[in-house]
Amino acid sequence: MATGTKFELKMGAATREAFGRTLVELGRANKDVVVCDADLSKSTMTTYFAQEFPERFFSCGIAEANMVAVGAGLASSGKIAFVSSFSAFLLNKGFEQLRVTAAYPEVNLKAVGTHSGISIGEDGPSQMSIEDLALACSLPGFAVLSPCDEVSMRAVIHTVAAHVGPVFVRAARAKSPIVYGADARFPIGGSHELIAGKDVTLIGHGLLVAEAIRAAGSLEAEGISARVIDMYSIKPLDRDAVARAARETGAIVVAEEHLADGGLGVRVAQTAAETTPCIMEFVGVNNVYAESGTPDELLDKYGLRAVNIAAAAKKALARKSAR
Amino acid sequence: MATVTETRSVQELQAVCKQIRRHIVTMIAAAKSGHPGGSLSAVELIVSLYFGGRMRHDPKNPRWKDRDRFVLGKGHAAPVLYAVLAEAGYTPVGELNTLRKLGSIYQGHPDRRFIPALEASTGSLGEGLSLACGMALAARLDGSPARAYTMLGDGEIQEGQVWEAAMFAAFHKIDNVVCIVDYNRIQLDGFVKDIMDIEPLTDKWRAFGWHVIELDGHDLNAVNAAYDEAAATKGKPSVLIAHTVKGKGVSFMENNPKFHGMAPTAEELQKALAELA
Structure with a gap:
């Protein structure tokens, strides 16, 4: 794996x-x-x-x-x-x-x-x-x-x-x-499962794909098997990948450098609702305009890091097990 | 490829204009909504292009690569363009009275999904000149003789994008683009000078680097000559400031702000058609 x-x-x-x-x-x-x-x-x-x-x-x-x-x-x-x-x-x-x-x-x-x-x-x-x-x-x-x-x-x-x-x-x-080898293909409407996992799925795009990979590493150290998907095609969305993640892991975290309102997260949630409803958590910019700072400072302050994704994954898992 | 044009005498063009005006008032009356005033003011300016040999086009081949393009920036004047396209043989004359009805190719504003001969979908004001600039640049890159024409309303040029495009066209020396301002002096809320005056208009275009041609937009000789002058002007884009009468040809619509966006009643239609007989 x-x-x-x-x-x-x-x-x-x-x-x-x-x-x-x-x-x-x-x-x-x-x-x-x-x-x-x-x-x-x-x-x-x-x-x-x-x-x-x-x-x-x-x-x-x-x-x-x-x-x-x-x-x-x-x-x-x-x-x-x-x-x-x-x-x-x-x-x-x-x-x-x-x-x-x-x-x-x-x-x-x-x-x-x-x-x-x-x-x-x-x-x-x-x-x-x-x-x-x-x-x-x-x-x-x-x-x-x-x-x-x-x-x-x-x-x-x-x-x-x-x-x-x-x-x-x-x-x-x-x-x-760099996440990919030179031979990877990127059709419109596709996605890539970067890491296999069965407990929770971490979906990201852009800069937060690498953060999701890092989050999966830290979760693994705690015995949690996290699937990671690069959802590079925001629209059209790879509905099968979302439905499979919902069905097979029962919990999805979507992480993105975008407002949580209106980004990939709501599109994944809509697709899950239409196919296989599951527990979801969202890591994004929360109804706020940011400020000046270095990129690293800002990603830290506004909660767009691996640690935030891992925390959201654990929250989702806790909700899943409380069901 | 041979130039495909249809050239008619001014006398013949005047007859075409009258027919176009009859179509305009009839189809808008049938639709019970629409914009007669700004359609009637633009008739000679568009008829000269399509029937007076000023635009190279081929109704049998609407996607001819080297055709001249026409973009109706003031999309609410769709009836005049529909009547012209129909009379030129692009679309059915018999369906003009389906204007604005569900399923009609004659949508409320020009919609190229329904009529392939339309170069753009317009209706949101201010975008026509930018589109025409892009089309003219493409022709230049291809070494094509194609020219791009766009007609803007006088109120429309209150939109900031028009002046972005005006700067762009002059900077890039796009001399195969021609802008026509249908200066009929009336916009939806009233007279242009009272809503947001656009004067001094010729000075504005000159200051932006354009060759300016001022003319009576209902005088077909002047209109034909203006297009010829624009075509002969190299190194800079040309604009026609065409003085026109809103509602031209129908006495009770002329210079009447009410008929910017109001359909004639059945009774008014009969009166209009009698005047246009």
């Missing part, structure tokens, strides 16, 4: 870095790939694409609404158009355009938001995207993906470029530990 100790969790590149590098691979392979950015290309890392393909990179200035709709226009004319900014600005300032120029007319637009969650750190809450998944998942027809490491981000960007339909991909500012 796989265990937490199997994962070395060696620190890798930030998912935004992998996104930027992968865009260049796509650009080399397909001249129809175009990229728009709103004065953050050196942060979203679309700058790599801009340097190699200046004629296919469109600087939009600090004007996200226009950028999203320009991207939709490019996509409507057959381009594989990526629009990128900080997730907070892309989703909040560009939401109406994502809705009316991409989702509703079913346009093949690729929106990638970086610096998601609270781990952007020192810049503080105006830059922190803690509601982007709730917004993106509210758009009919959108696929919504949140990869956890550089390997999965690269694969996901290749996947969404080949997919016909509107997509939102979430990336982080901070570096993330």
Whole structure:
């Protein structure tokens, strides 16, 4: 049986870095790939694409609404158009355009938001995207993906470029530990069971996948067998994986760097309710805007760590055994 | 590929305009709701594009890659576009009176899920120019002669996104995009100058780096000439500031804010059709 100790969790590149590098691979392979950015290309890392393909990179200035709709226009004319900014600005300032120029007319637009969650750190809450998944998942027809490491981000960007339909991909500012080997595949609607387990299931996405792996390690030391699932596809959701986890472990903890309201947790809960209701606990940002600090300080203070996930797992197990 | 256009004389275009106006008032009366004023003001400006040879398009091949694009930013004027698309042969004329009814291809605002010839789904104001810029850029990358036209309402340009797009188009020298402002001076709540004045309008567009063409939007010779001037202008985008009359062609609708978003009654329809005979 796989265990937490199997994962070395060696620190890798930030998912935004992998996104930027992968865009260049796509650009080399397909001249129809175009990229728009709103004065953050050196942060979203679309700058790599801009340097190699200046004629296919469109600087939009600090004007996200226009950028999203320009991207939709490019996509409507057959381009594989990526629009990128900080997730907070892309989703909040560009939401109406994502809705009316991409989702509703079913346009093949690729929106990638970086610096998601609270781990952007020192810049503080105006830059922190803690509601982007709730917004993106509210758009009919959108696929919504949140990869956890550089390997999965690269694969996901290749996947969404080949997919016909509107997509939102979430990336982080901070570096993330490497979870996957180079051969892993990431179809839309899939998930990966990283650690087998029978007592409780820990489901995460993005940076909290590594925290869930660490939590499983500490639980194992206490004799608790925790399954860990990387639910990189927030929408569509891998319903079978959720139903199986509910049925086989009877308790699920969902951990994410997002508001607990409206994130992956509520989607997993809805799916469990529709398939196999079970005990659930949620680790996320709880109805609050965070503050400035280092990423580590913030993840500690706002309870998005392995220790918090392990505590939630024990609470779920206690509730399960009290049934 | 050969240019596909249909060019008609101004006299013939005037007859088409009258027919389009009859369709507009008839379909809105049948729907019992809709926006006649801003549809009637835009007739010559759109008819010149589709029937006057100013736009390259092919009703037999609505997805022709090198076609010119038209995006109706002011989506509430859908009836004028529906009437034009139907008369041009893209969609059935006989179904125009199903406007706004369940199952109709003629949705309340343009919806490209129902009509493939529509380039965009619009209705939420302020997005048309951005979309047209994206389409024009795609054509430029492809080495295609395609141009992108978008019509905005005068009230619509109160939306901030329009000015984001105006900056963008000039900065990227998108000279194959043409913006048409249907300056009929009335928006839902009343006269534009009383709700949120947009003057000095030509100065605004010039300051944003655009080639500005001011014209009478009901004079077909002037409209045709304006599109030709826009097409000949290189290195910067062009905007037509088209002075129009809201409700044009129906005496009791002209310059009447009430008919921004009000359907004519059966009696009013008969009166309108008599004027448009």
